[in-house]
Amino acid sequence: MPRRPVVKKEYTLGERVYLVEIAKGLRLTWKHFVFNIKASFQKGPHTVPTCWQYPEDRREIAPIFRGAHMLQLNDKGQELCVGCGMCARACPAKCITVKRGKPAEGEEDKYAGKTMCSTFEIDMLRCIFCGNCEKACPKNAIVLGQDYELAEYEPGLCIYDKKRLISNFLKAKAEGRLKPPPAPIPIDAPPVKKKAAVKKTEPGKTKAKGGERAEKGKGTSVKEEDKGPDK
Amino acid sequence: MADWQIDLIKVVFIWAWALLIAVVMTWVERRASAMMQDRLGPNRAGPFGLLQPLADGIKLFTKEDIIPERARKILFILGPILFALPAFSTYAVVPFGDKIVIGGKEIILQVSDVNIGFLYVLALSAIAVYGMVIGGWASNSKYSILGGLRATAQLISYEVPMGLALLTIVLLYGTFSLREIVLQQQGTFLGFLPNWGFFKQPVGFIIFLVAAYAEANRVPFDLPECESELVTGYHTEYGSMRLGLYLFGEYVNLVALSAITVSLFFGGWALPYVDMGKFLGPVSYGIASFLVFFLKQAFFLFLFVWVRWTVPRFRYDQLMGLGWKALIPLGLVNLFVTALLVQLTT
Numbered sequence: 001m002p003r004r005p006v007v008k009k010e011y012t013l014g015e016r017v018y019l020v021e022i023a024k025g026l027r028l029t030w031k032h033f034v035f036n037i038k039a040s041f042q043k044g045p046h047t048v049p050t051c052w053q054y055p056e057d058r059r060e061i062a063p064i065f066r067g068a069h070m071l072q073l074n075d076k077g078q079e080l081c082v083g084c085g086m087c088a089r090a091c092p093a094k095c096i097t098v099k100r101g102k103p104a105e106g107e108e109d110k111y112a113g114k115t116m117c118s119t120f121e122i123d124m125l126r127c128i129f130c131g132n133c134e135k136a137c138p139k140n141a142i143v144l145g146q147d148y149e150l151a152e153y154e155p156g157l158c159i160y161d162k163k164r165l166i167s168n169f170l171k172a173k174a175e176g177r178l179k180p181p182p183a184p185i186p187i188d189a190p191p192v193k194k195k196a197a198v199k200k201t202e203p204g205k206t207k208a209k210g211g212e213r214a215e216k217g218k219g220t221s222v223k224e225e226d227k228g229p230d231k
Numbered sequence: 232m233a234d235w236q237i238d239l240i241k242v243v244f245i246w247a248w249a250l251l252i253a254v255v256m257t258w259v260e261r262r263a264s265a266m267m268q269d270r271l272g273p274n275r276a277g278p279f280g281l282l283q284p285l286a287d288g289i290k291l292f293t294k295e296d297i298i299p300e301r302a303r304k305i306l307f308i309l310g311p312i313l314f315a316l317p318a319f320s321t322y323a324v325v326p327f328g329d330k331i332v333i334g335g336k337e338i339i340l341q342v343s344d345v346n347i348g349f350l351y352v353l354a355l356s357a358i359a360v361y362g363m364v365i366g367g368w369a370s371n372s373k374y375s376i377l378g379g380l381r382a383t384a385q386l387i388s389y390e391v392p393m394g395l396a397l398l399t400i401v402l403l404y405g406t407f408s409l410r411e412i413v414l415q416q417q418g419t420f421l422g423f424l425p426n427w428g429f430f431k432q433p434v435g436f437i438i439f440l441v442a443a444y445a446e447a448n449r450v451p452f453d454l455p456e457c458e459s460e461l462v463t464g465y466h467t468e469y470g471s472m473r474l475g476l477y478l479f480g481e482y483v484n485l486v487a488l489s490a491i492t493v494s495l496f497f498g499g500w501a502l503p504y505v506d507m508g509k510f511l512g513p514v515s516y517g518i519a520s521f522l523v524f525f526l527k528q529a530f531f532l533f534l535f536v537w538v539r540w541t542v543p544r545f546r547y548d549q550l551m552g553l554g555w556k557a558l559i560p561l562g563l564v565n566l567f568v569t570a571l572l573v574q575l576t577t
Contacts, residue, residue, distance in 0.1 A: 022538070022542055030537070036265075051270060053271070
């Protein structure tokens with residue numbers, strides 16, 4: 001590459017005297033100063049536009065934020081988790097341990113499914129908050145919530161057990177911060193396209209459908225084969 | 232009350248006042264800079280973070296006092312004291328108000344009206360350099376010694392234009408006493424301009440202001456401390472309250488310098504166009520003159536902060552070039568012209 005010759009900028013007299021330039025700079029900082037002083041007297045969650053006073057003001061968290069996990073209950077207060085272990089399989093960090101069990105006699109009302117998880121542990125020190133467990137769950141039982149202050153005084157406390165995960169859910173429910181349930185996957189969405197384009201899209205569409213089915217089939221097969229994904 | 236009692240009260244008052252302003256200035260510096268840079272600054276200790284200087288002071292006092300091995304101990308201890316003391320002493324000759332009449336006694340609001348107040352200020356500002364130089368050279372560290380060397384060179388080259396700018400003021404008013412100078416700045420000239428040194432000596436004012444920034448080691452001339460090159464320059468090796476004295480002395484220096492600026496170039500305690508003494512009682516006039524002086528001073532204190540967070544630091548050779556090749560010739564020409572004008576008009 002040919003080198004460009006360095007052209008030294010010739011300063012004008014005003015720039016060389018320097019005082020005018022300083023005055024311009026002072027004007028700029030003054031603008032910022034006045035703007036921020038005014039902003040600090042405005043009422044609102046934070047005092048200066050670019051600063052949040054963290055413990056008092058918190059940023060709004062997006063509904064799809066992936067924070068601390070929780071195990072959901074349905075409207076009747078029954079546990080949704082059936083202990084299938086899909087989440088443990090999907091987890092790339094291998095931080096979930098699930099053991100499937102049968103509900104004890106007389107306690108069948110506590111669980112939505114025929115089976116339940118006898119243990120459910122998430123090692124939060126290993127979790128990478130990818131959200132795969134949430135996607136893999138066939139019952140929408142495990143969900144990533146909006147809590148992000150997860151520091152503990154001891155490493156042992158970072159392994160969340162079932163009790164804690166359910167209490168996370170109850171807390172989020174009480175504060176009204178639950179995620180809306182995922183929208184059902186549209187299977188029979190009518191193709192709203194021009195006639196010429198219909199032919200082209202059809203094979204792709206069927207493929208997608210087939211893929212979905214295959215996934216579902218795979219899911220159920222795993223469910224039947226695995227009697228407890230203890231690895 | 233005897234005279235010496237009045238003097239003692241004045242000394243204690245002005246000493247406490249200068250300290251208070253310097254303390255508040257550390258807070259203003261941090262908050263104002265934050266506001267200029269879209270941040271918040273310290274706002275946790277007390278209302279608006281006003282107690283932050285106190286917290287810093289406690290922290291500095293309780294820290295371990297380290298004297299580096301093979302440092303010159305006596306000089307190392309002497310450095311911060313030599314730096315802070317002259318800064319405090321400068322305030323002795325500043326007329327911070329006109330006069331106040333209490334119990335039929337007329338009290339001049341100035342610690343002492345020395346007839347060589349001017350030279351006193353210059354001498355003290357020259358001594359303050361020794362604080363930096365000795366501190367830097369005694370601490371047996373490369374950064375410190377570089378900071379000390381820079382302080383020497385910079386302050387030698389900026390004393391000269393400062394002296395030249397101040398000489399023009401002496402030529403104009405024909406006196407070395409700061410109170411006399413302030414008294415001569417009352418009223419107007421050419422019909423509409425206040426009789427201030429700023430309007431009579433604009434060039435001298437600019438030279439003085441630039442030299443004052445260099446004198447106070449403030450950005451854009453903070454080469455002796457120069458964080459990005461020399462860690463913190465001459466006080467790199469200092470810790471605990473010795474460092475506190477250096478940092479604090481800098482702000483006391485600012486207070487003194489802006490007081491000198493106000494009394495030399497901006498008419499001291501007097502308001503332009505208005506004679507406060509005509510419609511105010513003797514006591515309230517004294518207080519009002521003090522407040523007017525303080526307001527003017529506060530503007531210059533804020534200007535120090537304002538400029539600091541606007542202008543980047545000069546390179547070392549640029550600084551020397553500006554001092555020797557621009558300010559000194561300009562000061563000499565200005566002095567010559569002023570002398571000519573004074574000679575022709577009187």
